[in-house]
Amino acid sequence: MTIEELDQIAQSVRQENAKYDYEINVCMDLACASQGAEKLKDALVKAAEEGAKKVLVRRTGCMGPCSHGPLVRVDPEETLYSRVQAGDAEKIVNSLGGEPAEELRCNLEQHFDSQVRVVLENAGYIDPEKIDDYISRDGYKALLTVLTEMTPAGVIHRITESGLRGRGGGGYPTGLKWGTVAKAAGDQKYVVCNGDEGDPGAFMDRSVMEGDPHRVVEGMAIAAYAVGASKGFIYVRAEYPIAVSRLTTAIREARRRGLLGNNICNTPFSFDVEIRLGAGAFVCGEETALIASIEGKRGAPRTRPPYPAASGLWGKPTLINNVETFANIAPIVRNGGKWFHDMGSERSKGTKVFALTGKIANTGLVEVPMGIKLREIIEDIGGGVPEGHKFKAVQTGGPSGGCIPAEMLDVGVSYDALLKMGSIMGSGGMIVMDDTSCMVNVARFFVEFCMTESCGKCIPCRAGTAQMFTLLTRISNGTGTMEDLELLEDLCITVKEASLCGLGQTAPNPVLSTLKYFRNEYIEHIVNKRCPAGVCNIETAAEVTA
Amino acid sequence: MPGVHCFASILFREDTLAAIIPPPLPSDDKRWKIVNGTMRKNGFARHALIETLHTVQSSFGYLDDDAIRFVAHSLRVPLSQAYGVVTFYHYFSLKPPGKHTMTICTGTACYIKGADKLIAEAGKQLGIKPGQTTADGEVSLMTARCVGACSRAPVVLSDGEVRGETTCKHLCEQLERWTVA
Numbered sequence: 119m120t121i122e123e124l125d126q127i128a129q130s131v132r133q134e135n136a137k138y139d140y141e142i143n144v145c146m147d148l149a150c151a152s153q154g155a156e157k158l159k160d161a162l163v164k165a166a167e168e169g170a171k172k173v174l175v176r177r178t179g180c181m182g183p184c185s186h187g188p189l190v191r192v193d194p195e196e197t198l199y200s201r202v203q204a205g206d207a208e209k210i211v212n213s214l215g216g217e218p219a220e221e222l223r224c225n226l227e228q229h230f231d232s233q234v235r236v237v238l239e240n241a242g243y244i245d246p247e248k249i250d251d252y253i254s255r256d257g258y259k260a261l262l263t264v265l266t267e268m269t270p271a272g273v274i275h276r277i278t279e280s281g282l283r284g285r286g287g288g289g290y291p292t293g294l295k296w297g298t299v300a301k302a303a304g305d306q307k308y309v310v311c312n313g314d315e316g317d318p319g320a321f322m323d324r325s326v327m328e329g330d331p332h333r334v335v336e337g338m339a340i341a342a343y344a345v346g347a348s349k350g351f352i353y354v355r356a357e358y359p360i361a362v363s364r365l366t367t368a369i370r371e372a373r374r375r376g377l378l379g380n381n382i383c384n385t386p387f388s389f390d391v392e393i394r395l396g397a398g399a400f401v402c403g404e405e406t407a408l409i410a411s412i413e414g415k416r417g418a419p420r421t422r423p424p425y426p427a428a429s430g431l432w433g434k435p436t437l438i439n440n441v442e443t444f445a446n447i448a449p450i451v452r453n454g455g456k457w458f459h460d461m462g463s464e465r466s467k468g469t470k471v472f473a474l475t476g477k478i479a480n481t482g483l484v485e486v487p488m489g490i491k492l493r494e495i496i497e498d499i500g501g502g503v504p505e506g507h508k509f510k511a512v513q514t515g516g517p518s519g520g521c522i523p524a525e526m527l528d529v530g531v532s533y534d535a536l537l538k539m540g541s542i543m544g545s546g547g548m549i550v551m552d553d554t555s556c557m558v559n560v561a562r563f564f565v566e567f568c569m570t571e572s573c574g575k576c577i578p579c580r581a582g583t584a585q586m587f588t589l590l591t592r593i594s595n596g597t598g599t600m601e602d603l604e605l606l607e608d609l610c611i612t613v614k615e616a617s618l619c620g621l622g623q624t625a626p627n628p629v630l631s632t633l634k635y636f637r638n639e640y641i642e643h644i645v646n647k648r649c650p651a652g653v654c655n656i657e658t659a660a661e662v663t664a
Numbered sequence: 665m666p667g668v669h670c671f672a673s674i675l676f677r678e679d680t681l682a683a684i685i686p687p688p689l690p691s692d693d694k695r696w697k698i699v700n701g702t703m704r705k706n707g708f709a710r711h712a713l714i715e716t717l718h719t720v721q722s723s724f725g726y727l728d729d730d731a732i733r734f735v736a737h738s739l740r741v742p743l744s745q746a747y748g749v750v751t752f753y754h755y756f757s758l759k760p761p762g763k764h765t766m767t768i769c770t771g772t773a774c775y776i777k778g779a780d781k782l783i784a785e786a787g788k789q790l791g792i793k794p795g796q797t798t799a800d801g802e803v804s805l806m807t808a809r810c811v812g813a814c815s816r817a818p819v820v821l822s823d824g825e826v827r828g829e830t831t832c833k834h835l836c837e838q839l840e841r842w843t844v845a
Contacts, residue, residue: 148813152828184815318771318810325812356718356755357811395718397753398809414713415745416752473814475773481815516772547814549772563775567809573752 119376119383121262124253131254138174140214141193142166143242147180147325148360149482150187154203158188161207169211179329181242182233184482186224191242200224228498229480234461236469237322237445238485240330246364249371252332258377260451261336264343265385273344274300277447279455281467286312286403286440287515287544288620289466289533295437298427299345302435307347309338309389310431310438312408313354313361316400317516318567320547322471323441325483327354327361330445331368335391337444339378340451342389345437350391353408356398365393400517400571404619405430405438407573418573419619440545442471463489466532470543474500476550477507486531493527496550507552511635515544517564517571518624520631521557540631542624556653557636558643561629562590568625579622582613586629593640596647596656603640607633686738690730695723699731703738710739713749717756726757754809762797762804764823764842766835771810773817782818783807785832789839803842 135141144159159177166173181189186200190210199210199222206222213219244251252258264273278293299307311334315323327334338350354362369391372378380388394412401407402417409431411417430436446468450458458468466488472495475481479501486495496502496512503509511521520541529535533543551560569583589606592598610626617623633640642650649656686708689696702719706712716739720731727750736746750756766786770779783794786805790798797804813819816828822838
């Protein structure tokens with residue numbers, strides 16, 4: 119395979135597509151599929167066959183505004199239809215060439231206007247199971263350019279120059295990590311893609327793996343070339359069966375095209391990828407636990423150093439990056455480090471995909487430049503809290519993050535700003551809560567999550583989260599005291615500072631951040647035995663204890 | 665050093681023998697051949713433990729003692745370690761599932777949108793707690809950490825089929841369909 123051959127494939131795909139007058143793209147991401155996108159696609163295919171015009175019906179990955187699904191986009195007009203059911207198929211096919219079906223039109227200009235698509239550039243435009251679709255949108259061009267024109271050091275330089283930071287949550291500079299693995303001694307090195315998206319409420323990695331799997335494979339291959347690895351693993355949650363099957367297909371197709379395997383594109387570079395399934399353990403998102411899990415063991419983390427860059431999988435130097443980090447690599451290589459560096463805020467470059475969910479009008483996936491104000495994401499892109507209710511807080515970073523109140527919404531989103539507010543960027547879950555959510559209850563929910571997900575290796579996390587949960591339960595059912603609150607705060611600090619890995623170190627964040635911004639709710643529960651949001655079951659619980 | 669060489673060759677021999685002669689299949693159930701296939705694909709390497717357990721669970725629906733013992737012996741993993749892995753990961757189940765499985769997602773977005781009410785309703789209808797199966801073996805009620813369909817929360821999986829924005833009414837209808845069928 120050469121760049122010319124790649125161009126030929128892209129050309130032939132374009133020629134094939136040009137045979138059709140219209141393209142109907144059906145979003146078949148999990149959210150749309152859960153509302154009947156499968157039946158809709160079949161109906162559209164049937165209607166298109168019966169119609170006079172030549173129409174290509176294509177299944178695609180997530181188009182973004184999931185709450186309006188099932189979504190259908192008709193090209194070349196780029197007309198977006200929302201909440202389309204199988205019964206509407208004929209209406210859409212009949213409208214081709216004439217006036218669009220007005221009652222199904224989705225008017226979300228404001229939703230799309232502030233977004234910048236880098237990671238999601240192909241989402242909604244390609245069939246995830248067709249490698250040629252990916253190639254027709256500049257896919258694998260970056261890999262071939264790297265293999266034929268760049269040195270490994272040159273690749274690392276470009277990534278460093280871009281300012282890309284790890285999208286898994288920690289925000290470690292990607293170029294620096296690659297450089298460390300490249301410098302590590304050893305003839306066998308590994309590249310691992312962390313697709314263990316354990317944060318409940320985040321689904322951008324799932325969407326990328328399902329909607330554009332080749333992008334991840336290409337990013338990993340470029341990384342492998344840069345650090346000198348020949349073997350890669352993608353660790354995916356078993357709860358994402360579609361992602362697993364799409365990645366399996368992608369890897370098979372890439373091998374068939376000679377883009378994975380021995381002597382890729384007749385260069386000395388060889389690289390292959392295997393999929394490893396997670397088995398439902400949040401802690402496996404932590405890199406040393408993930409390594410243990412790939413080795414077939416319990417996912418218990420270990421102390422660092424040595425970092426995986428020096429001693430990772432089977433003791434060999436290992437590069438671990440998140441799905442979204444790898445998804446950023448090909449565009450950076452294609453467009454240059456400076457292009458990426460020009461986007462975003464001072465210390466957080468590029469764009470970030472957020473999974474916007476909860477009490478908000480437009481739930482779904484959004485990709486925005488770093489530094490954008492939270493208010494813009496929630497009010498302009500997200501459409502705000504549905505009528506009749508008032509915005510209370512937005513939770514970022516999942517069980518490791520915190521709740522950000524309304525008065526902080528004008529802060530720009532970046533790793534450092536979120537950290538300063540007591541939350542974290544995390545993988546990119548953003549859950550909006552309104553006045554019907556009780557912050558004590560939310561904190562209790564997350565602590566319960568961390569308690570059950572604690573691997574049990576270190577005491578601060580194992581015992582600490584359990585005690586935090588007991589205290590929070592007492593407070594939420596109205597039997598807590600002010601001493602409990604003091605003890606809770608004290609315990610949070612201990613767990614934060616003494617835990618072995620990220621899970622324990624960040625588990626107190628939801629409690630600390632709600633205590634910081636919503637302390638009055640805790641006090642209301644304790645002193646007045648009242649839940650302001652009306653969520654906690656105070657009376658019955660008090661009766662039980664009495 | 666001939667001694668070292670001899671020692672190494674014994675080790676090698678043992679490893680090879682174990683790989684060539686794995687323990688006999690627990691029964692003539694064809695599904696064991698699928699399980700064996702996964703192990704063979706991975707060269708009977710110890711690190712294939714989780715992969716193999718996944719195959720057992722997808723073939724049999726759960727992991728029983730015989731299965732764990734068979735996999736552990738085949739891969740030369742101590743039984744304690746195999747059992748440790750099985751109980752560490754939530755995805756593995758030691759109990760046979762019911763004929764139908766209803767899984768309610770309890771991710772954050774689903775929780776905020778009232779997944780707890782769905783769990784209470786399903787529990788009331790079936791008379792069981794999450795993680796249990798009805799006495800007649802018809803329906804298992806499970807919870808999931810997050811299936812990633814957060815934008816259409818709350819989400820319920822009925823025998824693996826994802827349904828978004830589920831209400832108590834939808835849930836009861838689904839349960840009725842199962843009991844009638």
